[in-house]
Amino acid sequence: MNQHNGLRRKLEKYAIPNLTLYLIICYGIGYLMQYLVPAGYQYLMLDPFLVLKGQVWRLVTWILIPPDSSNIFFVLITLYLYYSLGGLLERIWGTYKYNVYLFSGLLFTILGAFVLCGYSVLMGAQPTMYTGLYLLNNGSAVYFGQFSTYYINMSIFLACAASIPDVQVLLMFIFPIKVKWLGIVYGIILLVNCIQGGIATWIVVIFSLLNFLVFFLRSKGKMHLSVGQIKRQQEFHQKMRSAGQTKGITRHKCAICGRTELDGDDLEFRFCSKCNGNYEYCQYHLFTHEHVK
Template sequence: MNWLNKLERKFGRFAIHNLTMYLIGGYVIGYGIYYLMPNLLNWLTLEPGMILHGQVWRIVSWVLIPPSGNILTIIIMMMLYYSLGNALERTWGAFRYNVYIFSGILFTVIGAFILYFITGGFIGLGIFFSTYYINMSIFLAFAASYPDMELLLYFILPIKIKWMALVYAVMILYTMVRGNIAVRVAIVASLLNFVIFFFSSRNMKPYSPKERARKTKFKQQSRPHMTYPGGARHRCAVCGRTELDDPTLEFRFCSKCNGNYEYCQDHLFTHQHVK
Protein backbone atom coordinates (compact mmCIF):
# COMPACT_ATOMS: atom_id res chain seq x y z
CA MET A 1 0.00 0.00 0.00
CA ASN A 2 2.58 2.54 -1.13
CA TRP A 3 -0.12 5.09 -1.89
CA LEU A 4 -1.32 4.94 1.70
CA ASN A 5 2.21 5.35 3.03
CA LYS A 6 2.63 8.46 0.87
CA LEU A 7 -0.68 9.88 2.05
CA GLU A 8 0.25 9.26 5.68
CA ARG A 9 3.56 11.09 5.32
CA LYS A 10 1.80 14.05 3.71
CA PHE A 11 -1.48 14.27 5.62
CA GLY A 12 -0.91 12.18 8.74
CA ARG A 13 -0.82 15.24 10.99
CA PHE A 14 -4.49 15.95 10.15
CA ALA A 15 -5.71 12.58 11.44
CA ILE A 16 -8.51 12.64 14.00
CA HIS A 17 -7.39 10.86 17.15
CA ASN A 18 -9.85 8.83 19.22
CA LEU A 19 -12.19 8.72 16.23
CA THR A 20 -14.34 5.96 17.72
CA MET A 21 -15.38 8.26 20.55
CA TYR A 22 -16.67 10.80 18.02
CA LEU A 23 -18.66 8.08 16.24
CA ILE A 24 -20.23 7.00 19.53
CA GLY A 25 -20.90 10.64 20.35
CA GLY A 26 -22.82 10.85 17.07
CA TYR A 27 -24.95 7.91 18.19
CA VAL A 28 -25.69 9.68 21.46
CA ILE A 29 -26.94 12.68 19.48
CA GLY A 30 -28.99 10.31 17.33
CA TYR A 31 -30.62 8.73 20.36
CA GLY A 32 -31.40 12.19 21.70
CA ILE A 33 -33.17 13.02 18.44
CA TYR A 34 -34.98 9.66 18.50
CA TYR A 35 -36.46 10.27 21.96
CA LEU A 36 -37.07 14.02 21.70
CA MET A 37 -37.87 14.58 18.01
CA PRO A 38 -38.34 11.17 16.35
CA ASN A 39 -39.78 12.61 13.14
CA LEU A 40 -36.51 14.47 12.57
CA LEU A 41 -34.75 11.16 11.85
CA ASN A 42 -36.59 11.00 8.53
CA TRP A 43 -34.61 14.10 7.52
CA LEU A 44 -31.26 12.48 8.30
CA THR A 45 -31.35 9.28 6.23
CA LEU A 46 -29.05 8.66 3.26
CA GLU A 47 -31.54 9.41 0.48
CA PRO A 48 -29.79 10.15 -2.85
CA GLY A 49 -32.95 11.54 -4.47
CA MET A 50 -33.36 14.09 -1.71
CA ILE A 51 -29.66 14.98 -1.79
CA LEU A 52 -29.91 15.76 -5.50
CA HIS A 53 -32.83 18.06 -4.69
CA GLY A 54 -30.79 20.16 -2.29
CA GLN A 55 -30.82 18.28 1.02
CA VAL A 56 -27.05 17.89 0.96
CA TRP A 57 -26.73 17.39 4.73
CA ARG A 58 -27.98 13.84 4.23
CA ILE A 59 -24.53 12.92 2.84
CA VAL A 60 -23.18 12.91 6.41
CA SER A 61 -26.21 13.15 8.71
CA TRP A 62 -27.10 9.45 8.24
CA VAL A 63 -24.14 8.43 10.42
CA LEU A 64 -26.04 9.91 13.38
CA ILE A 65 -28.88 7.41 13.05
CA PRO A 66 -28.29 4.97 15.94
CA PRO A 67 -28.69 1.19 15.79
CA SER A 68 -31.89 -0.29 17.17
CA GLY A 69 -32.12 -2.37 20.33
CA ASN A 70 -32.83 -2.09 24.03
CA ILE A 71 -30.74 0.14 26.24
CA LEU A 72 -28.63 -2.73 27.63
CA THR A 73 -27.59 -4.13 24.25
CA ILE A 74 -26.89 -0.62 22.98
CA ILE A 75 -24.57 0.17 25.90
CA ILE A 76 -22.76 -3.15 25.47
CA MET A 77 -22.42 -2.53 21.73
CA MET A 78 -20.96 0.94 22.25
CA MET A 79 -18.49 -0.30 24.85
CA LEU A 80 -17.41 -3.15 22.59
CA TYR A 81 -16.85 -1.02 19.50
CA TYR A 82 -15.10 1.67 21.52
CA SER A 83 -12.65 -0.96 22.74
CA LEU A 84 -12.19 -2.52 19.28
CA GLY A 85 -11.83 0.83 17.52
CA ASN A 86 -9.25 2.14 19.99
CA ALA A 87 -7.24 -1.06 19.68
CA LEU A 88 -7.18 -0.74 15.89
CA GLU A 89 -6.18 2.91 16.12
CA ARG A 90 -3.27 2.03 18.41
CA THR A 91 -2.22 -0.83 16.13
CA TRP A 92 -2.51 0.92 12.75
CA GLY A 93 -2.05 4.51 13.79
CA ALA A 94 -4.68 7.24 13.76
CA PHE A 95 -4.29 8.09 10.06
CA ARG A 96 -4.84 4.56 8.74
CA TYR A 97 -7.77 4.04 11.07
CA ASN A 98 -9.26 7.33 9.83
CA VAL A 99 -8.85 6.22 6.23
CA TYR A 100 -10.48 2.87 7.04
CA ILE A 101 -13.56 4.39 8.69
CA PHE A 102 -14.05 7.31 6.29
CA SER A 103 -13.59 5.08 3.25
CA GLY A 104 -16.38 2.85 4.58
CA ILE A 105 -18.62 5.91 4.90
CA LEU A 106 -17.63 7.18 1.43
CA PHE A 107 -18.22 3.79 -0.23
CA THR A 108 -21.65 3.60 1.42
CA VAL A 109 -22.60 7.00 -0.01
CA ILE A 110 -21.34 5.99 -3.47
CA GLY A 111 -23.24 2.70 -3.22
CA ALA A 112 -26.45 4.57 -2.35
CA PHE A 113 -26.13 6.75 -5.46
CA ILE A 114 -25.34 3.75 -7.67
CA LEU A 115 -28.45 2.00 -6.36
CA TYR A 116 -30.49 5.17 -6.90
CA PHE A 117 -29.58 5.31 -10.59
CA ILE A 118 -29.98 1.54 -11.04
CA THR A 119 -33.53 1.69 -9.68
CA GLY A 120 -34.39 4.63 -11.91
CA GLY A 121 -34.50 7.29 -9.21
CA PHE A 122 -36.43 5.37 -6.56
CA ILE A 123 -37.17 7.35 -3.38
CA GLY A 124 -37.03 5.47 -0.10
CA LEU A 125 -33.60 3.83 -0.27
CA GLY A 126 -32.46 5.41 2.99
CA ILE A 127 -33.85 2.53 5.07
CA PHE A 128 -31.24 0.18 3.58
CA PHE A 129 -28.18 2.26 4.48
CA SER A 130 -26.84 2.62 8.00
CA THR A 131 -23.61 2.31 9.95
CA TYR A 132 -24.40 -1.28 10.93
CA TYR A 133 -22.07 -2.86 8.39
CA ILE A 134 -19.43 -0.17 8.93
CA ASN A 135 -19.42 -1.23 12.58
CA MET A 136 -19.21 -4.79 11.35
CA SER A 137 -16.14 -3.86 9.31
CA ILE A 138 -14.49 -2.66 12.55
CA PHE A 139 -15.20 -6.03 14.13
CA LEU A 140 -13.85 -7.93 11.10
CA ALA A 141 -10.73 -5.75 10.98
CA PHE A 142 -10.09 -6.39 14.67
CA ALA A 143 -10.56 -10.13 14.16
CA ALA A 144 -8.09 -10.07 11.26
CA SER A 145 -5.54 -8.20 13.40
CA TYR A 146 -6.10 -10.13 16.66
CA PRO A 147 -7.48 -13.53 15.52
CA ASP A 148 -6.58 -15.43 18.69
CA MET A 149 -7.91 -12.93 21.21
CA GLU A 150 -10.73 -14.34 23.33
CA LEU A 151 -14.02 -12.65 24.15
CA LEU A 152 -16.57 -13.77 26.70
CA LEU A 153 -19.74 -14.63 24.82
CA TYR A 154 -22.68 -13.50 26.97
CA PHE A 155 -20.00 -12.69 29.58
CA ILE A 156 -19.63 -16.44 30.23
CA LEU A 157 -18.28 -18.49 27.33
CA PRO A 158 -14.72 -17.73 26.14
CA ILE A 159 -14.43 -17.85 22.38
CA LYS A 160 -11.70 -16.74 20.00
CA ILE A 161 -12.70 -13.72 18.02
CA LYS A 162 -11.75 -15.33 14.69
CA TRP A 163 -14.54 -17.89 15.12
CA MET A 164 -17.04 -15.15 15.91
CA ALA A 165 -15.89 -13.29 12.80
CA LEU A 166 -16.38 -16.45 10.74
CA VAL A 167 -19.95 -16.78 12.04
CA TYR A 168 -20.65 -13.13 11.20
CA ALA A 169 -19.17 -13.59 7.72
CA VAL A 170 -21.50 -16.54 7.09
CA MET A 171 -24.45 -14.47 8.33
CA ILE A 172 -23.48 -11.62 5.99
CA LEU A 173 -23.23 -13.99 3.00
CA TYR A 174 -26.61 -15.50 3.88
CA THR A 175 -28.16 -12.04 4.09
CA MET A 176 -26.70 -11.13 0.70
CA VAL A 177 -28.07 -14.30 -0.91
CA ARG A 178 -31.56 -13.87 0.57
CA GLY A 179 -31.73 -10.08 0.30
CA ASN A 180 -32.73 -7.90 -2.62
CA ILE A 181 -30.41 -5.76 -4.70
CA ALA A 182 -30.63 -2.86 -2.23
CA VAL A 183 -29.46 -5.07 0.63
CA ARG A 184 -26.61 -6.45 -1.45
CA VAL A 185 -25.39 -3.02 -2.53
CA ALA A 186 -25.56 -1.73 1.05
CA ILE A 187 -23.51 -4.66 2.37
CA VAL A 188 -20.87 -4.60 -0.38
CA ALA A 189 -20.46 -0.81 -0.19
CA SER A 190 -20.15 -0.75 3.60
CA LEU A 191 -17.61 -3.61 3.73
CA LEU A 192 -15.56 -2.55 0.73
CA ASN A 193 -13.05 -0.84 3.02
CA PHE A 194 -12.34 -4.17 4.70
CA VAL A 195 -11.83 -5.87 1.32
CA ILE A 196 -9.41 -3.16 0.17
CA PHE A 197 -7.36 -3.14 3.36
CA PHE A 198 -7.01 -6.89 3.88
CA PHE A 199 -7.23 -8.43 0.42
CA SER A 200 -5.60 -5.88 -1.85
CA SER A 201 -2.66 -5.19 0.48
CA ARG A 202 0.30 -7.47 -0.08
CA ASN A 203 1.92 -6.69 3.25
CA MET A 204 0.03 -5.75 6.40
CA LYS A 205 2.72 -7.33 8.62
CA PRO A 206 4.21 -3.97 9.75
CA TYR A 207 0.81 -3.10 11.26
CA SER A 208 0.19 -6.41 13.03
CA PRO A 209 0.04 -6.35 16.85
CA LYS A 210 3.15 -8.56 17.13
CA GLU A 211 5.21 -6.28 14.89
CA ARG A 212 3.99 -3.15 16.70
CA ALA A 213 4.92 -4.70 20.05
CA ARG A 214 8.38 -5.62 18.74
CA LYS A 215 9.02 -2.06 17.53
CA THR A 216 7.79 -0.58 20.81
CA LYS A 217 10.08 -2.88 22.80
CA PHE A 218 13.04 -1.96 20.60
CA LYS A 219 12.40 1.76 21.08
CA GLN A 220 12.16 1.32 24.84
CA GLN A 221 15.43 -0.60 24.93
CA SER A 222 17.30 1.75 22.63
CA ARG A 223 16.03 5.06 24.00
CA PRO A 224 18.54 5.28 26.91
CA HIS A 225 21.42 4.75 24.46
CA MET A 226 20.15 7.26 21.90
CA THR A 227 19.67 10.39 23.98
CA TYR A 228 22.56 12.83 23.94
CA PRO A 229 23.33 16.19 25.59
CA GLY A 230 21.01 18.98 24.52
CA GLY A 231 18.23 16.53 23.65
CA ALA A 232 19.86 15.27 20.44
CA ARG A 233 18.63 11.90 19.15
CA HIS A 234 21.43 11.20 16.64
CA ARG A 235 25.20 11.45 16.96
CA CYS A 236 27.98 10.36 14.64
CA ALA A 237 30.32 7.86 16.29
CA VAL A 238 33.28 9.33 14.35
CA CYS A 239 32.98 13.12 14.42
CA GLY A 240 30.47 13.44 17.28
CA ARG A 241 28.18 15.81 15.39
CA THR A 242 24.43 15.71 16.06
CA GLU A 243 21.37 17.03 14.28
CA LEU A 244 21.63 20.06 16.55
CA ASP A 245 24.97 20.98 14.97
CA ASP A 246 23.61 20.73 11.43
CA PRO A 247 19.91 20.06 10.74
CA THR A 248 20.74 18.91 7.19
CA LEU A 249 22.85 15.98 8.40
CA GLU A 250 21.52 12.48 7.79
CA PHE A 251 22.36 9.59 10.11
CA ARG A 252 22.36 5.82 9.58
CA PHE A 253 23.27 2.75 11.60
CA CYS A 254 25.94 0.45 10.22
CA SER A 255 24.83 -3.17 9.87
CA LYS A 256 28.45 -4.40 9.83
CA CYS A 257 29.40 -2.87 13.18
CA ASN A 258 28.83 -4.82 16.39
CA GLY A 259 26.54 -2.64 18.49
CA ASN A 260 24.37 0.43 17.93
CA TYR A 261 26.86 2.66 16.13
CA GLU A 262 25.38 5.56 14.19
CA TYR A 263 27.23 7.60 11.58
CA CYS A 264 26.60 10.82 9.70
CA GLN A 265 26.48 10.90 5.92
CA ASP A 266 30.15 11.91 5.74
CA HIS A 267 31.42 8.90 7.69
CA LEU A 268 28.87 6.18 6.92
CA PHE A 269 31.02 4.62 4.20
CA THR A 270 34.46 5.73 5.38
CA HIS A 271 34.57 4.60 9.02
CA GLN A 272 36.32 1.50 10.32
CA HIS A 273 33.85 -1.20 11.33
CA VAL A 274 33.68 -2.00 15.03
CA LYS A 275 34.19 -5.72 15.62
Protein backbone atom coordinates (compact mmCIF):
# COMPACT_ATOMS: atom_id res chain seq x y z
CA MET A 1 0.00 0.00 0.00
CA ASN A 2 2.81 2.42 0.91
CA GLN A 3 4.61 1.65 -2.35
CA HIS A 4 1.40 2.32 -4.27
CA ASN A 5 0.90 5.65 -2.50
CA GLY A 6 4.51 6.61 -3.16
CA LEU A 7 4.12 5.85 -6.86
CA ARG A 8 0.87 7.78 -6.92
CA ARG A 9 2.47 10.88 -5.43
CA LYS A 10 5.19 10.74 -8.09
CA LEU A 11 2.80 10.31 -11.01
CA GLU A 12 -0.08 12.47 -9.82
CA LYS A 13 1.49 15.66 -11.15
CA TYR A 14 1.44 14.20 -14.66
CA ALA A 15 -2.30 13.47 -14.61
CA ILE A 16 -4.17 15.16 -17.46
CA PRO A 17 -7.20 17.21 -16.35
CA ASN A 18 -10.38 16.90 -18.42
CA LEU A 19 -9.04 13.84 -20.23
CA THR A 20 -12.45 13.05 -21.71
CA LEU A 21 -12.30 16.26 -23.74
CA TYR A 22 -9.07 15.15 -25.41
CA LEU A 23 -10.67 11.81 -26.21
CA ILE A 24 -13.59 13.61 -27.85
CA ILE A 25 -11.14 15.76 -29.83
CA CYS A 26 -9.50 12.56 -31.13
CA TYR A 27 -12.92 11.40 -32.28
CA GLY A 28 -13.42 14.73 -34.05
CA ILE A 29 -10.15 14.29 -35.93
CA GLY A 30 -11.23 10.77 -36.86
CA TYR A 31 -14.57 11.99 -38.22
CA LEU A 32 -12.81 14.60 -40.36
CA MET A 33 -10.46 11.97 -41.74
CA GLN A 34 -13.39 9.71 -42.61
CA TYR A 35 -14.99 12.45 -44.68
CA LEU A 36 -11.87 14.06 -46.13
CA VAL A 37 -9.63 10.99 -46.58
CA PRO A 38 -11.88 7.89 -46.50
CA ALA A 39 -9.08 5.61 -47.68
CA GLY A 40 -6.95 6.62 -44.71
CA TYR A 41 -9.21 4.75 -42.29
CA GLN A 42 -7.46 1.46 -43.01
CA TYR A 43 -4.15 2.91 -41.81
CA LEU A 44 -5.54 3.74 -38.37
CA MET A 45 -6.87 0.33 -37.34
CA LEU A 46 -5.22 -1.63 -34.54
CA ASP A 47 -3.95 -4.65 -36.50
CA PRO A 48 -1.21 -6.51 -34.55
CA PHE A 49 -0.10 -8.42 -37.66
CA LEU A 50 0.73 -5.13 -39.36
CA VAL A 51 2.22 -3.67 -36.18
CA LEU A 52 4.66 -6.58 -36.07
CA LYS A 53 5.58 -5.75 -39.67
CA GLY A 54 6.67 -2.26 -38.66
CA GLN A 55 3.46 -0.22 -38.73
CA VAL A 56 3.86 0.73 -35.08
CA TRP A 57 1.78 3.90 -35.40
CA ARG A 58 -1.30 1.69 -35.25
CA LEU A 59 -0.70 1.28 -31.50
CA VAL A 60 -1.85 4.89 -31.14
CA THR A 61 -3.87 5.85 -34.21
CA TRP A 62 -6.74 3.46 -33.48
CA ILE A 63 -7.82 5.95 -30.81
CA LEU A 64 -8.75 8.32 -33.65
CA ILE A 65 -11.34 5.88 -34.96
CA PRO A 66 -14.63 7.26 -33.62
CA PRO A 67 -17.75 5.32 -32.66
CA ASP A 68 -20.38 4.56 -35.29
CA SER A 69 -20.86 7.58 -37.53
CA SER A 70 -23.88 6.48 -39.57
CA ASN A 71 -26.13 9.05 -37.86
CA ILE A 72 -24.50 12.38 -37.02
CA PHE A 73 -27.32 13.37 -34.65
CA PHE A 74 -26.91 10.17 -32.66
CA VAL A 75 -23.14 10.68 -32.65
CA LEU A 76 -23.46 14.18 -31.16
CA ILE A 77 -25.83 12.94 -28.45
CA THR A 78 -23.53 10.03 -27.61
CA LEU A 79 -20.40 12.19 -27.44
CA TYR A 80 -22.15 14.73 -25.23
CA LEU A 81 -23.33 11.96 -22.91
CA TYR A 82 -19.88 10.43 -22.56
CA TYR A 83 -18.27 13.85 -22.11
CA SER A 84 -20.70 14.66 -19.30
CA LEU A 85 -20.33 11.28 -17.60
CA GLY A 86 -16.55 11.30 -17.98
CA GLY A 87 -16.31 14.76 -16.43
CA LEU A 88 -18.56 13.73 -13.56
CA LEU A 89 -16.54 10.57 -12.95
CA GLU A 90 -13.31 12.59 -12.92
CA ARG A 91 -14.72 15.00 -10.34
CA ILE A 92 -15.78 12.11 -8.10
CA TRP A 93 -12.70 9.92 -8.47
CA GLY A 94 -10.11 12.62 -8.94
CA THR A 95 -7.99 13.36 -12.00
CA TYR A 96 -5.27 10.83 -11.21
CA LYS A 97 -7.57 7.85 -10.69
CA TYR A 98 -9.61 8.72 -13.77
CA ASN A 99 -6.41 8.95 -15.84
CA VAL A 100 -5.27 5.55 -14.61
CA TYR A 101 -8.68 4.11 -15.45
CA LEU A 102 -8.76 5.38 -19.03
CA PHE A 103 -5.12 4.73 -19.88
CA SER A 104 -5.28 1.22 -18.42
CA GLY A 105 -8.32 0.64 -20.64
CA LEU A 106 -6.30 1.67 -23.69
CA LEU A 107 -3.39 -0.57 -22.71
CA PHE A 108 -5.63 -3.56 -21.98
CA THR A 109 -7.27 -3.09 -25.38
CA ILE A 110 -3.88 -3.22 -27.11
CA LEU A 111 -2.95 -6.29 -25.06
CA GLY A 112 -6.21 -7.95 -26.07
CA ALA A 113 -5.47 -7.30 -29.74
CA PHE A 114 -2.18 -9.17 -29.45
CA VAL A 115 -3.83 -12.01 -27.54
CA LEU A 116 -6.34 -12.34 -30.38
CA CYS A 117 -3.44 -12.17 -32.82
CA GLY A 118 -1.82 -15.15 -31.07
CA TYR A 119 -5.08 -17.07 -31.16
CA SER A 120 -5.43 -16.29 -34.86
CA VAL A 121 -1.94 -17.62 -35.57
CA LEU A 122 -2.78 -20.87 -33.78
CA MET A 123 -5.92 -21.12 -35.90
CA GLY A 124 -3.99 -20.65 -39.15
CA ALA A 125 -5.05 -17.07 -39.90
CA GLN A 126 -4.89 -16.04 -43.55
CA PRO A 127 -5.04 -12.36 -44.59
CA THR A 128 -7.74 -11.11 -46.93
CA MET A 129 -7.97 -8.11 -49.22
CA TYR A 130 -9.51 -6.14 -46.34
CA THR A 131 -7.28 -4.61 -43.66
CA GLY A 132 -7.76 -6.25 -40.27
CA LEU A 133 -9.81 -9.18 -41.58
CA TYR A 134 -8.34 -12.70 -41.39
CA LEU A 135 -9.82 -16.09 -42.20
CA LEU A 136 -9.24 -18.99 -39.80
CA ASN A 137 -8.93 -22.66 -40.66
CA ASN A 138 -12.17 -23.48 -38.81
CA GLY A 139 -14.15 -21.43 -41.31
CA SER A 140 -14.63 -18.39 -39.07
CA ALA A 141 -13.06 -14.95 -39.41
CA VAL A 142 -11.35 -12.45 -37.12
CA TYR A 143 -11.76 -8.72 -37.58
CA PHE A 144 -9.43 -6.48 -35.59
CA GLY A 145 -11.64 -3.48 -36.23
CA GLN A 146 -13.61 -4.72 -33.22
CA PHE A 147 -10.91 -3.20 -31.02
CA SER A 148 -12.24 0.32 -31.00
CA THR A 149 -13.05 3.29 -28.81
CA TYR A 150 -16.60 1.97 -28.51
CA TYR A 151 -15.49 -0.12 -25.55
CA ILE A 152 -13.51 2.76 -24.05
CA ASN A 153 -16.73 4.75 -23.98
CA MET A 154 -18.54 1.72 -22.61
CA SER A 155 -16.02 1.41 -19.77
CA ILE A 156 -16.72 5.05 -18.80
CA PHE A 157 -20.43 4.38 -18.79
CA LEU A 158 -20.15 1.17 -16.77
CA ALA A 159 -17.91 2.91 -14.23
CA CYS A 160 -20.56 5.60 -13.81
CA ALA A 161 -23.28 2.97 -13.49
CA ALA A 162 -21.28 1.26 -10.73
CA SER A 163 -20.10 4.42 -8.95
CA ILE A 164 -23.15 6.69 -9.21
CA PRO A 165 -26.05 4.34 -10.04
CA ASP A 166 -28.81 6.70 -8.91
CA VAL A 167 -27.76 9.66 -11.05
CA GLN A 168 -30.32 10.39 -13.76
CA VAL A 169 -29.58 11.19 -17.38
CA LEU A 170 -31.95 12.32 -20.11
CA LEU A 171 -32.16 9.59 -22.72
CA MET A 172 -32.35 11.31 -26.11
CA PHE A 173 -32.64 14.57 -24.09
CA ILE A 174 -36.22 13.59 -23.25
CA PHE A 175 -36.62 10.54 -21.02
CA PRO A 176 -35.11 10.65 -17.51
CA ILE A 177 -33.55 7.34 -16.52
CA LYS A 178 -31.10 6.24 -13.86
CA VAL A 179 -27.63 5.30 -15.03
CA LYS A 180 -27.78 1.90 -13.34
CA TRP A 181 -30.66 0.74 -15.56
CA LEU A 182 -28.80 1.72 -18.71
CA GLY A 183 -25.75 -0.07 -17.33
CA ILE A 184 -27.77 -3.26 -16.88
CA VAL A 185 -29.12 -2.99 -20.43
CA TYR A 186 -25.64 -2.47 -21.86
CA GLY A 187 -24.35 -5.40 -19.81
CA ILE A 188 -27.02 -7.67 -21.27
CA ILE A 189 -26.21 -6.46 -24.80
CA LEU A 190 -22.51 -7.21 -24.26
CA LEU A 191 -23.30 -10.69 -22.96
CA VAL A 192 -25.53 -11.45 -25.95
CA ASN A 193 -22.84 -10.20 -28.35
CA CYS A 194 -20.26 -12.45 -26.70
CA ILE A 195 -22.51 -15.51 -26.88
CA GLN A 196 -23.28 -14.89 -30.53
CA GLY A 197 -19.76 -13.89 -31.55
CA GLY A 198 -17.67 -16.75 -30.20
CA ILE A 199 -14.22 -16.77 -28.63
CA ALA A 200 -12.89 -13.83 -30.66
CA THR A 201 -15.66 -11.57 -29.40
CA TRP A 202 -15.07 -12.77 -25.83
CA ILE A 203 -11.41 -11.76 -26.12
CA VAL A 204 -12.32 -8.35 -27.52
CA VAL A 205 -14.93 -7.56 -24.86
CA ILE A 206 -13.05 -8.93 -21.84
CA PHE A 207 -9.76 -7.18 -22.58
CA SER A 208 -11.40 -3.94 -23.71
CA LEU A 209 -13.35 -3.74 -20.43
CA LEU A 210 -10.66 -5.25 -18.22
CA ASN A 211 -10.00 -1.86 -16.62
CA PHE A 212 -13.59 -1.79 -15.35
CA LEU A 213 -13.34 -5.36 -14.05
CA VAL A 214 -10.06 -4.61 -12.25
CA PHE A 215 -11.37 -1.42 -10.64
CA PHE A 216 -14.60 -3.12 -9.63
CA LEU A 217 -12.81 -6.09 -8.05
CA ARG A 218 -10.28 -3.85 -6.27
CA SER A 219 -13.13 -1.91 -4.72
CA LYS A 220 -14.71 -5.25 -3.67
CA GLY A 221 -17.88 -4.36 -5.52
CA LYS A 222 -18.41 -1.17 -3.49
CA MET A 223 -17.74 1.52 -6.06
CA HIS A 224 -21.12 3.19 -5.77
CA LEU A 225 -21.86 6.53 -4.15
CA SER A 226 -25.26 8.00 -3.45
CA VAL A 227 -26.26 11.41 -4.77
CA GLY A 228 -26.04 12.76 -1.22
CA GLN A 229 -22.52 11.40 -0.78
CA ILE A 230 -21.43 13.00 -4.04
CA LYS A 231 -22.84 16.35 -2.96
CA ARG A 232 -21.19 16.17 0.47
CA GLN A 233 -17.89 15.12 -1.11
CA GLN A 234 -17.93 18.06 -3.51
CA GLU A 235 -18.86 20.48 -0.71
CA PHE A 236 -16.05 19.07 1.41
CA HIS A 237 -13.48 19.59 -1.35
CA GLN A 238 -14.72 23.13 -1.96
CA LYS A 239 -14.47 24.03 1.72
CA MET A 240 -10.98 22.57 1.98
CA ARG A 241 -9.79 24.48 -1.08
CA SER A 242 -11.26 27.69 0.30
CA ALA A 243 -9.67 27.13 3.70
CA GLY A 244 -6.28 26.50 2.15
CA GLN A 245 -6.47 29.60 -0.04
CA THR A 246 -7.62 31.97 2.69
CA LYS A 247 -5.56 30.78 5.63
CA GLY A 248 -2.59 29.11 3.99
CA ILE A 249 -2.82 26.20 6.42
CA THR A 250 -4.24 22.71 6.26
CA ARG A 251 -6.97 21.23 8.41
CA HIS A 252 -6.31 17.57 7.73
CA LYS A 253 -3.17 15.46 7.63
CA CYS A 254 -2.75 11.70 7.31
CA ALA A 255 -0.72 10.26 10.18
CA ILE A 256 0.83 7.67 7.83
CA CYS A 257 1.67 9.36 4.53
CA GLY A 258 1.51 12.99 5.67
CA ARG A 259 -0.73 14.11 2.84
CA THR A 260 -3.20 16.93 3.39
CA GLU A 261 -6.34 18.11 1.63
CA LEU A 262 -4.13 20.30 -0.56
CA ASP A 263 -2.42 17.24 -2.08
CA GLY A 264 -5.45 16.13 -4.08
CA ASP A 265 -9.12 16.87 -4.58
CA ASP A 266 -9.97 13.18 -4.22
CA LEU A 267 -8.53 12.82 -0.71
CA GLU A 268 -10.80 12.33 2.29
CA PHE A 269 -9.78 12.19 5.94
CA ARG A 270 -11.27 10.50 8.98
CA PHE A 271 -10.27 10.02 12.63
CA CYS A 272 -9.83 6.45 13.83
CA SER A 273 -11.99 5.59 16.82
CA LYS A 274 -9.81 2.59 17.71
CA CYS A 275 -6.57 4.53 18.05
CA ASN A 276 -5.56 5.96 21.41
CA GLY A 277 -5.42 9.66 20.60
CA ASN A 278 -6.47 12.00 17.81
CA TYR A 279 -5.01 10.22 14.81
CA GLU A 280 -6.36 11.16 11.41
CA TYR A 281 -5.92 9.13 8.23
CA CYS A 282 -6.65 9.48 4.53
CA GLN A 283 -8.96 6.98 2.86
CA TYR A 284 -5.97 4.89 1.75
CA HIS A 285 -4.73 4.30 5.29
CA LEU A 286 -7.91 4.50 7.36
CA PHE A 287 -8.52 0.75 7.18
CA THR A 288 -4.93 -0.46 6.70
CA HIS A 289 -2.95 1.24 9.49
CA GLU A 290 -1.90 -0.34 12.77
CA HIS A 291 -3.95 1.04 15.63
CA VAL A 292 -2.09 3.16 18.16
CA LYS A 293 -2.62 1.84 21.68
